[in-house]
Amino acid sequence: MAQSVWGYDSDNGPDHWHENYPMAKGDKQSPIEINSKDVQHDSSLGPWHASYDPGAAKTILNNGRTCRVVFDDTFDRSVLRGGPLTGAYRLRQLHLHWGSSDDHGSEHVIDGVKYAAELHMVHWNPKHGNFAGALKQPDGVAVVGIFLKVSGKYSRILQGIDNIKTKGKEAPFQHFDPSILFPKSRDYWTYHGSFTTPPCEECITWILLREPIEVSSDQMAKLRSLSKNGENEPVNPLVDNWRPPQPVKGRVVRSSFK
Template sequence: MTQHPWGYSKENGPDRWHETYPLAKGNNQSPVAILTKDVFQDPVLLPWFTSYDPGASKTITNTGKTCRIAFDDTFDRSVLRGGPLPGIYRLRQLNIHWGSTDDKGSEHVVDATRYAGEIHVVHWYSKYSNYGDAVRKPDGVAILAILIQVEKTPKPEMKRILEEMSNIKAKGKEAPFQNFDPSILFPKNRSYWTYQGSFTTPSCEECVTWIILKEPIVVSEEQMEKFRSLSSKPADEPHCPLVDNWRPLQPLNNRMVRTPYQ
């Protein structure tokens, strides 16, 4: 079956995804707006922990829709646990969403604030046989989301990723990306919001426990521009800036957004 080309333009953008991926019209879709006054403080929620092996990091790719870092997930070498999660989740990939300007780019919105970008660190529940199996289960995937804010100061930990941008300018370009521990990108504050949702890209499976970190990380304008310098087209086609690769808000419906009891 050929995958229908989806994207973020008028012709194939989020408003039309459901035509090919009916799950995109489901009741538990992501991203959502978080209203802090409506968040439930849940005493059963625990702190979360990661233990990542930098040696699991493999490649960095311009997919034409995002910048993706892939990790070796053949065994429990890099894992996320705790928080709202029932077990151990293996690190699989990291994707980044960003806007054409600093006032948009994040997928989740907090108290009407949309940030300049959002990093998704994707993990799957290792009790399932593989990633493909996990995405079919309601508790199969956990995504740690880090919001990006643009200010004057650069974030030195972003340097490793940004140094590769010139090697993956065009869609389909991939470069080796070894010895990287994504936890260097985490903010100091570990507090989070959590809810049950979906992938924010097709096929939009509703298998995701979201852990959204409350404290954004700060990057500089210059660092943000590096992401915007990527092209969404292959090298043999005219440069087309890869920007605004974020999905609009989806209805929360009857879901609850929770945070650990303070």
């Protein structure tokens, strides 16, 4: 398997990642299954706060593995703070993982429940100089994870998808306030883990929101109609781009709620 071609198929999927990315077999990998009975409520965990500048949103991209929205992170323009974090973390990108049908697609699993999709908002700690530097530090990155469940509701995150049908397509995605994606409840689980894509660096403080947000089945269908092939190739639907839960290996998941 060449460095560049990891993916989610049987020949290059999560079971093979460790062949080129040994960290994928590390002790602090993500995602995990969270079992309520093992979670420790931590009364010292305060609320988290996001102050996002809608002008920081730049582009939406289909890279053949996910749909990603990229933000300007050259200064403290859109930041996350509070909760388990020390200092302000800058929003760099958000992306989604989803299934081929509504009954699976999320990466984290809660008491056996899988959601249709999971949204990851990736922030990094500017005290480490730049994003590459943050990837090498245990407190380098903070990801807010939000579950998506299918209902009649409509979510703006999926509006730009028509412009990025095929791999390599990028389109402007401007004046977007990512905080509209947050559920009403700020309750969260938190644990130390990794990126869920190679090289699977173990630098992430996860803030996983308990309450899912709702998207329409039309929007999920649109997401599943993206192609992981380029414009002049046959359509190859981009679906099931999720990594299954990894061993917890003694880590403790804390919750902000009882």
